[in-house]
Amino acid sequence: MLLKITRASLWNRRFAVALTLFTVAISVALLLAVERLRVETRRSFASTISGTDLIVGARTGPVQLLLYSVFRIGDASNNIRYSSFQELAALPQVAWAIPISLGDSHRGYRVLGTTSTYFEHFRYADQRGLKLARGAEFAGIGEAVLGAEVAARLGYEIGDAVVIAHGIGNRDIMVHDDQPFRVVGILERTGTPVDRTLHVSLQSIEAMHADWQHGVRIPRRPTAGDGDASREVGHDVHVAPATAAAAPQTITAVFLGLKNRAAAFALQRQINEYSGEPLLAIMPAMTMAQLWSLVGVAESALLLVAWCVVVAGLLGMTTALVSTLSERRREMAILRAIGARPWQIAALLMLESALITLLGTALGVSLVQLGVLLLAPSLSGQFGLHLQPLTFTLRELGLVLAVLVGGQIAGILPALLAYRRSLADGLTIRI
Amino acid sequence: MLSIEDLRFSWQPGKPLLDLPSLSLGAGESLFLRGPSGSGKSTLLNLVGGVLSAQSGSIRLLGHALETLKPRQRDRLRADHIGFVFQQFNLLPYFDAIDNVLLSCGFSPRRAERAGADPRAQARMLLERMQMDVDEVAGRPAAELSVGQQQRVAAARALIGAPELVIADEPTSALDADTRDDFLALLFDECRRAGAALLFVSHDRSLESRFDRSVDLIEINRARAT
Numbered sequence: 001m002l003l004k005i006t007r008a009s010l011w012n013r014r015f016a017v018a019l020t021l022f023t024v025a026i027s028v029a030l031l032l033a034v035e036r037l038r039v040e041t042r043r044s045f046a047s048t049i050s051g052t053d054l055i056v057g058a059r060t061g062p063v064q065l066l067l068y069s070v071f072r073i074g075d076a077s078n079n080i081r082y083s084s085f086q087e088l089a090a091l092p093q094v095a096w097a098i099p100i101s102l103g104d105s106h107r108g109y110r111v112l113g114t115t116s117t118y119f120e121h122f123r124y125a126d127q128r129g130l131k132l133a134r135g136a137e138f139a140g141i142g143e144a145v146l147g148a149e150v151a152a153r154l155g156y157e158i159g160d161a162v163v164i165a166h167g168i169g170n171r172d173i174m175v176h177d178d179q180p181f182r183v184v185g186i187l188e189r190t191g192t193p194v195d196r197t198l199h200v201s202l203q204s205i206e207a208m209h210a211d212w213q214h215g216v217r218i219p220r221r222p223t224a225g226d227g228d229a230s231r232e233v234g235h236d237v238h239v240a241p242a243t244a245a246a247a248p249q250t251i252t253a254v255f256l257g258l259k260n261r262a263a264a265f266a267l268q269r270q271i272n273e274y275s276g277e278p279l280l281a282i283m284p285a286m287t288m289a290q291l292w293s294l295v296g297v298a299e300s301a302l303l304l305v306a307w308c309v310v311v312a313g314l315l316g317m318t319t320a321l322v323s324t325l326s327e328r329r330r331e332m333a334i335l336r337a338i339g340a341r342p343w344q345i346a347a348l349l350m351l352e353s354a355l356i357t358l359l360g361t362a363l364g365v366s367l368v369q370l371g372v373l374l375l376a377p378s379l380s381g382q383f384g385l386h387l388q389p390l391t392f393t394l395r396e397l398g399l400v401l402a403v404l405v406g407g408q409i410a411g412i413l414p415a416l417l418a419y420r421r422s423l424a425d426g427l428t429i430r431i
Numbered sequence: 432m433l434s435i436e437d438l439r440f441s442w443q444p445g446k447p448l449l450d451l452p453s454l455s456l457g458a459g460e461s462l463f464l465r466g467p468s469g470s471g472k473s474t475l476l477n478l479v480g481g482v483l484s485a486q487s488g489s490i491r492l493l494g495h496a497l498e499t500l501k502p503r504q505r506d507r508l509r510a511d512h513i514g515f516v517f518q519q520f521n522l523l524p525y526f527d528a529i530d531n532v533l534l535s536c537g538f539s540p541r542r543a544e545r546a547g548a549d550p551r552a553q554a555r556m557l558l559e560r561m562q563m564d565v566d567e568v569a570g571r572p573a574a575e576l577s578v579g580q581q582q583r584v585a586a587a588r589a590l591i592g593a594p595e596l597v598i599a600d601e602p603t604s605a606l607d608a609d610t611r612d613d614f615l616a617l618l619f620d621e622c623r624r625a626g627a628a629l630l631f632v633s634h635d636r637s638l639e640s641r642f643d644r645s646v647d648l649i650e651i652n653r654a655r656a657t
């Protein structure tokens with residue numbers, strides 16, 4: 001009976017009710033959208049690197065090392081010697097070692113010098129390896145393999161020439177324009193910083209920097225020594241330079257994979273105490289957690305704001321219900337005369353708020369699902385966020401339940417007012 | 432069936448509104464209760480309906496002393512045994528005529544039971560006896576009905592499930608003379624058919640002659656006399 005009355009009463013005021021319902025729906029949609037993005041951002045963040053047990057770089061802060069070696073954010077303050085890399089790679093605990101060299105860029109995208117071990121051993125997400133979408137790995141000097149986003153955004157194809165700038169930034173005047181690279185391969189999309197990276201061989205980096213020192217071009221002059229001469233050759237004749245590969249002097253960092261993960265702690269200590277030069281070894285998972293605790297504050301703030309919007313939406317509903325009470329006074333008197341108990345009058349109001357929140361929440365959930373369905377392709381393309389359409393996690397269910405409970409709490413005030421008024425008015429119909 | 436003894440009621444302490452030594456109503460009897468505006472007629476009906484409690488004295492309804500009952504029991508008693516018709520705005524505006532009549536059964540299982548196997552059919556029959564074109568008004572919100580039609584729907588609602596007492600608080604004062612006479616005739620007929628006593632409040636003395644008995648609240652109320 002009460003439900004029937006509530007339904008008819010809501011339908012009778014359907015326009016105003018629809019507005020309230022939309023307010024609730026939008027706030028719920030916002031809450032769920034923020035939650036979705038939050039979870040997905042965290043997942044995407046955590047899947048940036050996997051399978052690497054230690055990252056070794058010059059001594060600096062752990063977070064900084066992680067930022068520049070994995071996220072391509074910021075710069076290394078110091079490099080490490082190539083000989084240190086060779087020593088690390090030769091350690092008995094080490095299964096594989098990837099050297100990386102950073103410091104150059106192409107139109108805002110970082111250039112990473114490495115070896116073929118990178119394509120072989122680098123893992124992201126759930127132990128996924130890098131795959132070539134087109135072309136092949138770089139084989140010699142002057143060949144580049146592009147991340148998916150670099151290729152897509154800049155419209156590069158296999159065979160195109162790219163010019164690399166020294167340093168980082170879009171408008172760098174110091175351009176290695178005498179060293180154009182040729183695109184030989186394009187990687188599949190990973191949703192990680194790999195997509196925004198150009199990969200070249202360590203030798204290419206070395207050759208490119210042969211006559212650069214401290215980022216300043218030194219006028220070319222005759223040099224003595226065979227090693228230097230060979231480097232000059234590679235420099236001048238940048239066509240077919242493969243024979244002129246120079247040995248790198250320094251690199252930026254090393255990714256290490258161990259034969260036995262359990263050895264990571266011991267090896268980390270051993271590397272940190274290395275006497276050859278000051279080195280820092282970090283365990284990516286631990287430093288990622290450290291970094292996330294910094295980033296996570298913004299994420300929590302966003303969620304808090306979303307909750308505030310929900311509270312505002314529910315308060316709007318309370319206001320709407322309270323404002324109907326005076327015009328519905330005679331309804332209450334009629335119901336009292338018929339024998340309705342005061343709590344039943346209150347229950348009517350509680351039912352109304354329950355129905356509005358329920359329908360509003362259902363609408364909000366549908367809005368989010370629809371939004372994800374429509375936006376998922378572009379989000380995954382642009383930000384590497386893979387939102388799953390038509391899913392509903394346990395956590396989201398928890399949020400929805402919390403909103404429903406909130407709706408009931410918001411219904412308490414109008415219900416209480418109705419209860420008190422129906423007691424005071426009795427059977428007297430007041431207009 | 433209804434008997435009131437030494438009933439005292441005041442809204443504010445020290446200003447007694449009602450002080451009734453005795454007033455009674457027999458089963459199936461019709462009583463006309465008159466009195467000027469503000470004399471406490473509606474207040475008395477709230478007391479009989481069990482929505483207000485008197486400061487002292489007793490109201491016995493169908494063998495129950497209201498003052499000894501809990502609010503819940505008084506609400507139950509009202510739902511089961513009393514039908515109300517007010518001056519105006521008797522209906523839920525968003526329900527149609529039939530659903531409005533059925534409201535009484537919705538809050539009282541006893542009256543639902545007494546309305547027979549099919550309360551809906553009973554509601555239609557009562558509306559037809561009240562000379563409503565049921566097919567025409569069915570499905571239309573009550574807000575669209577004329578005031579006279581609304582009062583007849585309210586009477587049907589008060590009568591469904593055969594309550595022992597029908598209380599009408601100036602049910603005709605919003606009606607014109609012809610409508611009023613028709614309405615009264617129908618109300619009387621149906622109360623008689625259901626065996627319900629009728630407590631009818633009005634200040635329109637021209638109606639007085641149709642009732643079994645007439646009482647002036649001013650005359651029986653000691654609070655005003657002194």
Ligand SMILES: Nc1ncnc2c1ncn2[C@@H]1O[C@H](COP(=O)(O)OP(=O)(O)OP(=O)(O)O)[C@@H](O)[C@H]1O
Nearest residue numbers: 424442448466467468469470471472473474475634
């Ligand atoms: N809820 C209330 N609180 C305080 N005083 C009230 C309340 N309801 C009624 N009164 C007072 O009680 C007195 C009687 O009111 P009541 O409504 O019973 O009169 P009535 O005889 O029904 O008048 P009318 O013929 O105009 O309907 C009035 O003076 C009124 O001011």
Ligand SMILES: [Mg+2]
Nearest residue numbers: 472473474600
């Ligand atoms: Mg009155």
